[in-house]
Amino acid sequence: MPHRRPRIVPSPARGALAASLAALRRSLDLPEAYPADAQAEAEAAARDVPLAPDAAALPDLRDIAFLTIDPAGSTDLDQALHLERTPTGAVLHYAIADVPAYVAPGGPLDAETRRRGQTMYAPDERIPLHPPVLGEGAASLLPGVDRRAFVWRFVLDDGARPIEVTLTRAVVRSRAQWSYDDAQRAIDAGEAPGSLLAMPWFGAQREARERERGGASLTLPEARILPVAGAGGAGDSYTIERSYGVPLEDWNAHVSLLTGMAAADIMIAGGVGILRTMPPADPEDLADFRAQTVALGIPWPTDVAYGDYLRSLDRSPAARAVKEYAAGLFRGAGYVTFDGEVPVEREQAAIGAPYAHTTAPLRRLVDRWALIVCEALANGREIPEWARSSLPELPTLMARSSQKAAQLDAGALDRVEAALLLGREGETFTGVVLARRGDGARIQISDPAVEAKVAGVDAEPGSTVRVRLVAASIADGAIEFAAESSVVAESSPQQKLR
Numbered sequence: 001m002p003h004r005r006p007r008i009v010p011s012p013a014r015g016a017l018a019a020s021l022a023a024l025r026r027s028l029d030l031p032e033a034y035p036a037d038a039q040a041e042a043e044a045a046a047r048d049v050p051l052a053p054d055a056a057a058l059p060d061l062r063d064i065a066f067l068t069i070d071p072a073g074s075t076d077l078d079q080a081l082h083l084e085r086t087p088t089g090a091v092l093h094y095a096i097a098d099v100p101a102y103v104a105p106g107g108p109l110d111a112e113t114r115r116r117g118q119t120m121y122a123p124d125e126r127i128p129l130h131p132p133v134l135g136e137g138a139a140s141l142l143p144g145v146d147r148r149a150f151v152w153r154f155v156l157d158d159g160a161r162p163i164e165v166t167l168t169r170a171v172v173r174s175r176a177q178w179s180y181d182d183a184q185r186a187i188d189a190g191e192a193p194g195s196l197l198a199m200p201w202f203g204a205q206r207e208a209r210e211r212e213r214g215g216a217s218l219t220l221p222e223a224r225i226l227p228v229a230g231a232g233g234a235g236d237s238y239t240i241e242r243s244y245g246v247p248l249e250d251w252n253a254h255v256s257l258l259t260g261m262a263a264a265d266i267m268i269a270g271g272v273g274i275l276r277t278m279p280p281a282d283p284e285d286l287a288d289f290r291a292q293t294v295a296l297g298i299p300w301p302t303d304v305a306y307g308d309y310l311r312s313l314d315r316s317p318a319a320r321a322v323k324e325y326a327a328g329l330f331r332g333a334g335y336v337t338f339d340g341e342v343p344v345e346r347e348q349a350a351i352g353a354p355y356a357h358t359t360a361p362l363r364r365l366v367d368r369w370a371l372i373v374c375e376a377l378a379n380g381r382e383i384p385e386w387a388r389s390s391l392p393e394l395p396t397l398m399a400r401s402s403q404k405a406a407q408l409d410a411g412a413l414d415r416v417e418a419a420l421l422l423g424r425e426g427e428t429f430t431g432v433v434l435a436r437r438g439d440g441a442r443i444q445i446s447d448p449a450v451e452a453k454v455a456g457v458d459a460e461p462g463s464t465v466r467v468r469l470v471a472a473s474i475a476d477g478a479i480e481f482a483a484e485s486s487v488v489a490e491s492s493p494q495q496k497l498r
Contacts, residue, residue: 006239007448008228013419016474024411028404034131037108042131045102046138051146059170069252072179075136078360080174083198089156095172097139098148099361099368105386117401119363122412123225135362143174150371160205165262167378184246203251213352216307220323225416238416240449256359263374264354270377272339276357280349281329292325317432321461324435335395366394414477420448421472433463456483
């Protein structure tokens with residue numbers, strides 16, 4: 001069967017889409033160019049911060065063959081890894097960009113990063129946390145160049161459990177930059193370097209440890225807005241892909257999860273730090289969810305743990321609907337700081353353990369503090385006063401930037417979806433019901449990959465229905481579908497749980 005070309009935003013819609021995305025950024029008061037004083041500080045830091053191990057007075061770890069794994073085209077590379085199997089397990093080195101080396105506390109660059117909070121991503125523009133001279137240059141773990149990094153070293157047993165953890169600031173050099181897709185193909189062909197070939201073992205073992213903790217990973221297809229260069233001879237365009245990604249993405253996520261749990265343990269033991277927490281699901285919500293699984297034909301057995309049940313689900317429409325309901329249980333995440341008394345509520349419930357954000361300092365403000373605190377505690381040194389005294393400010397700064405990032409993501413997706421549907425008013429589309437919503441339902445259209453709430457849909461989640469496009473507004477991303485009278489296919493139960 002020939003590969004179907006993705007549907008792209010048609011030429012007549014591209015100008016309107018660009019204007020709408022620009023208006024969205026203005027409405028959210030997102031920053032544009034970096035202030036001159038902060039930009040000058042970044043340029044000076046990129047030029048003057050020493051990289052040679054002797055000049056920087058740092059250990060030389062350039063003999064470790066680190067590599068990076070990121071989405072294709074990434075230039076802001078926060079993490080590099082080296083994973084080596086041993087007779088008793090493995091040794092994992094995980095290098096995290098040493099952003100604190102380039103940002104002076106209390107300076108204009110520090111102030112601007114606190115205002116921004118995190119990198120924001122729009123289809124046509126990235127609003128970076130740090131100036132590109134740092135975020136895509138001097139501080140990024142690009143291949144073939146010396147870089148400063150916080151290097152975590154994990155000695156792992158045969159179940160990928162950490163039995164020894166150290167954290168050191170050092171100079172490193174990545175050997176190669178891999179995209180997820182290229183790395184996965186190399187792993188599948190058995191042609192990848194040793195670090196990549198060890199990732200399936202690592203991922204499987206860490207997933208097993210997640211089951212033991214009672215963690216519950218929820219995998220839903222991610223909506224990605226992808227650029228299409230020079231589409232149709234009329235300039236750049238966009239398409240939407242909803243994909244689960246490749247297995248390596250999950251395995252690599254477990255490296256960050258392991259590091260975040262180790263960071264949390266260090267801060268809890270030291271009595272100072274910042275955790276990423278999420279409360280457990282309310283018992284009434286869990287009971288309602290269990291009832292929904294019965295209604296969807298994939299009942300959650302009482303003798304099966306919540307996380308194990310989610311992992312047993314396949315990618316059928318009915319299973320997708322169950323996961324949509326489950327997503328409602330994963331809420332209430334936030335940051336909690338402490339200095340002295342460790343909070344009673346310290347776990348991230350979906351992970352099943354205390355956890356901290358510490359692996360993306362180029363793109364997320366809070367990680368800079370977590371790294372500084374952990375490195376000091378892990379090596380018996382005093383935490384710098386600037387980091388300790390400013391910890392309480394971080395939850396508010398991160399909550400504000402996360403809210404804007406979510407609004408930007410949702411608003412941009414709405415507008416690209418509307419642009420993909422331009423000129424198709426009156427057409428009938430087939431879609432899957434994801435969830436009931438008031439007097440209607442949320443529908444996933446397959447082509448183009450659009451989601452929308454449709455009033456008047458009387459069908460169970462997982463059912464296939466037909467809907468007719470009434471209107472699509474690029475200006476505000478509003479899409480209106482009307483329900484057709486027929487249900488193409490009713491929801492069918494998943495095969496027996498594994």
